[in-house]
Amino acid sequence: MTVTYEKVVYSFEDLCEDKKLLGNKGANLVTMVKMGLPVPPGFAVSVDAWKEYKRTGQLPEQAIEDALSRLERRMGRKLGDGLAVSVRSSAAVSMPGMMDTVLDVRDNSTMMDSIRKVFDSWETPRAIEYRRLNNISAEMGLASIVQAMVFGNRDELSGTGVLFTRNPSTGERGLFGEWLQGALGEELVSGRRTPQPLDEMKKMLPDAYRQLEEVARTLEQHFKDMQDIEFTVDSGKLYVLQTRNGKRSGQAAVKIAVDMAKEDILSQEDAILRMTPDDLRSIIYPHIHMPERYQPLTRGLNASPGAATGIVVFYPEEAAIRAKKNEDTILVRPETSPDDIQGIAAAKGVLTSRGGLTSHAAIVTRAMGKPSVIGASQLEIDLKKEQFSVNNVVVKKGDIITVDGDTGYVYTGALPLIETEATAEFNTIMSWCDDLRWIGVMGNADTAEAVTQVRRFGGDGIGLCRTERQFNTPEALAAIREFILGETREELDKVLQRLRELQKEDFVAIFKALQGMPAVIRLLDLPLHEFLPRDSKDSRVRERIMRLMEVNPMMGHRGVRLAITNPEIYKMQIDAILEAKREVEANISLMVPQVITLQELLWVRRIAEGSGLKVGMMMETVRACMRAGPLARAADFFSFGTNDLTQAVFSFSREDAEKKFLTTYFDKGILQDNPFQVLDVKGVGRLMETAIHWARQEKPNLVISVCGEHAGDPRSIEVFYRMDIDYVSCSPFRIPVAKLVAAQASIKDKREHKARLKTLTQQEVKC
């Protein structure tokens, strides 16, 4: 069979920069050639050739021979006779260290074998695992780069280095990297030899260093991002071997995006689009509370920020198994390799005894937003015995330690962790998001402390304040039990008055914490029997327990149904709110749970009559969604309770489904996502859209929001944005991510809109 390989091999001088053909590394090398930067000449055997190779097992040998001859002519030297090449992998998305590299190839047939080797490395288990974790399609494929070798080990004026154009941990400006004199790059990137700071190169090779600074600046300006650069100095002459957008911690991502916007490298909008939910999450990650109080065991490099506490394990498989059992682990290894990725993903933190800030463990944990301490060289790890010793202390598998990725300290035991203080750049990016987002982001908060957290994370208000928890104190619990057991009117009135006073105190505390933020208070939703003990010696109590017991309490006597049978409870709550409001002025609305029909809502409106409070309802029953039109007429606002709504739409009990069968559903591919985490767009989402449509037909300005798990989930927020939801209300820690996604959705929408307009006008011109 003859295959025509017309352009399946591209010389760098062809100036083809298509990542789909040359992969990321290859395309960036060509870009650097185009910019006139010092890159050793070479060519790319393209992704198309890989596809052909995968199909037929054949390489485009003639085209490769031709490209090689061209390279030989250009270098004025023959392969094996003064010319050696490297054969490198180049995937469309950078997959650091995942695929094979063959260095110092000096004859033709080894150079063909090497290309095969590089192509075959696409299918290794570790590459497959990496793609699965990073959602990279196996179809994407890779190119193979053949490039003239330069030698960092030629003489004492030679060496090799890796650098980030800004600090990948903090985002601080200035070159940040490592340097090895008289060595090949592989010795550095593999972590086999311990490198020196880049300053050593500056002292030894000032001219090459200055040139490197210039290269870094040029590349940042071009790619509009922080770069991760591999370079080699061969007898005093600088060569750039690779550049790619550098992986970074969340803190660094935020600082770099903000700085680049301020340096006019990026627009504010692009800076926001650059951020990922994980970047923000890692900033919100826990840190050790008052670390100065504790005596560290040892210290390594602070490679990835945040602190983590967990059980010591030495094998990635064990971390994965324990994670399934919800156990927090710290993975302790001499070093990590790409084969350990799954275990690293499963562990809460990573500790290694070897490697530097650009080692595999450092880069991977930073990208995952996972705390790590790397290169704690005092650690003596015994993998067989599954223990390590340091300073005469032996720590065994199963013991608990804490690693502090902020300082590099390692401690025995579980240290108390707290959340980070937001950096100035974090606040800046949040305020940009506030300016650009079109939907509101509120927080769910049941207590004054939670309200304060919502304020700290910059929520627009409290979208859901549940009142169930207020009955959790022994005093309130005793009172509500008395109410349930009470028989005479006097008994009931007395206990209701006590409850009202208790509730009022809670509301006063919450209103004070609001400091002007609006809040939506949901009236009691709990089934009454949950307030009763499981059993009792008292026969009267036992009789009541029996009477209130329900086979299916989630669908039982709760929410607004309680208000129909016992209106005095909601009356008491509303009175408590009004009394609290007389002490502390606050912007409060009421929300009614579990409504199915207009009559229920009108019933509660009558209880609230004269209060002056707005009355809205939870949209969490299927019937309410189908009756959204009439309900909209009587409601001041709607808030979709997507947890109960999902439960109702699926007929799945959230409490049981995850334990019993949902995992099997995922394993067998019946469901892709957990519908209680990610909104089921096709079912629940469809129902919501229908309800919103009918509601807005009745009342175009009706305020509609979402509270529930989904309100803090990035993918679901994008969907809510498209549904024209006014705001989402999520748990306090998820507010920054929700704000980011809300802003990103607005920016993307605006851009899509502009693009549509553009195609329209272009078409008109054509006509």
Ligand code: ADP
């Ligand atoms: P990876 O995809 O794992 O980053 P590379 O293709 O970058 O692999 O190769 C690994 C290392 O091999 C590089 O960092 C560099 O130090 C060395 N190397 C690759 N090609 C050459 C070359 N032409 N001359 C000198 N060193 C090279």
Ligand code: MG
């Ligand atoms: Mg490689």
Ligand code: MG
């Ligand atoms: Mg590389």
